[in-house]
Amino acid sequence: MIPILKSIRPARIIISIPMRTSEMLKDAVRTKTYQSVIYKNPFLFKDKVVLDVGAGTGILSLFCAKAGAKHVYAVECSSMADMAEEIVKLNNFSNVITVLKGKVEEIELPVAQVDIIISEWMGYFLVYENMLNTVLYARDMWLVKDGLVLPDMASLHLTAIEDADYKEDKIEFWNNVYGFDMSCIRKQALSEPLVDIVEQKQIVTNCQLLKTMDISKMAPEDASFTAPFKLVAERDDYIHALVAYFDVSFTKCHKLMGFSTGPKSRATHWKQTVLYLEDVLTICQGEIVIGTMTVAPNKKNPRDVDIMLKYSLNGRHCQVSRTQYYRMR
Numbered sequence: 001m002i003p004i005l006k007s008i009r010p011a012r013i014i015i016s017i018p019m020r021t022s023e024m025l026k027d028a029v030r031t032k033t034y035q036s037v038i039y040k041n042p043f044l045f046k047d048k049v050v051l052d053v054g055a056g057t058g059i060l061s062l063f064c065a066k067a068g069a070k071h072v073y074a075v076e077c078s079s080m081a082d083m084a085e086e087i088v089k090l091n092n093f094s095n096v097i098t099v100l101k102g103k104v105e106e107i108e109l110p111v112a113q114v115d116i117i118i119s120e121w122m123g124y125f126l127v128y129e130n131m132l133n134t135v136l137y138a139r140d141m142w143l144v145k146d147g148l149v150l151p152d153m154a155s156l157h158l159t160a161i162e163d164a165d166y167k168e169d170k171i172e173f174w175n176n177v178y179g180f181d182m183s184c185i186r187k188q189a190l191s192e193p194l195v196d197i198v199e200q201k202q203i204v205t206n207c208q209l210l211k212t213m214d215i216s217k218m219a220p221e222d223a224s225f226t227a228p229f230k231l232v233a234e235r236d237d238y239i240h241a242l243v244a245y246f247d248v249s250f251t252k253c254h255k256l257m258g259f260s261t262g263p264k265s266r267a268t269h270w271k272q273t274v275l276y277l278e279d280v281l282t283i284c285q286g287e288i289v290i291g292t293m294t295v296a297p298n299k300k301n302p303r304d305v306d307i308m309l310k311y312s313l314n315g316r317h318c319q320v321s322r323t324q325y326y327r328m329r
Helices: 017-025 028-039 059-066 080-090 132-142 164-170 183-191
Strands: 049-053 071-076 097-101 114-119 143-150 153-161 194-196 208-214 225-232 237-250 257-260 272-283 288-297 305-314 319-328
Touching (some): 059 071, 059 080, 059 114, 114 132, 132 143, 153 225, 208 225, 272 319
Parallel strands (some): 114 143
Antiparallel strands (some): 225 288, 237 257
């Protein structure tokens, strides 16, 4: 599993389903954005048939039903589907919401087509353990021509940070452990992206758009990509890591709506994804780190993400060019 906090790893923690579900529902940026999209744009939902992919508790289905949807099919493959069905009954929406337990790719939908597909499919680093392919499958299988996918746009961004204290404590530590060389563990620690909240004051460079995805039109293979980047230093500092984050947008609303998971925005449960560099980059204001990032599902386990990072700096005090490999798992 990928590291989630600076001091602990999730492989050693048991997180109950209610606890995880609570975390997501209490993520006000996430949940209130979806709520606002639905409640402020009832003209999109009035008398429409909606498919909620990965419904969880059914909260998005409830929003849609309350906004006037003709019928909502809430698909959830986990045991949470049983809870969702009970929640629907408790709130008197059983005549509008049908909960279907199973994988989207395996269920039989009671209707031939739907007008809207809504989903909170995004994972860490946007594409780690996400449901994007499932949403695209549902789109191609059931969405009417000119139907809506919500959200319909997602973008991945990159910036660079100073983070000497953490890198020294958690990565360089392995070079000398009570007089013994354990650098083999350092290599593993360096190759595992960290999911954590980055403080705005740590940011050293501008933010660069890496990839934009149009969920209403893209093909599944478009989630694999190579993108160039150019990060310009905004001050004299050191760079210890690159940081990735994503934004999502609902462009079909009366007014553009969405949210960002970036370090300059309100924190979400997705946090940011930190990729520590082998090198410490000594960078002066105006100097540029250039490179490319290649992202693709791992061939053995498609839920994992392989990242290849090429970067170079030709500055006054630092000249470096390197390729690093990471795996989110």
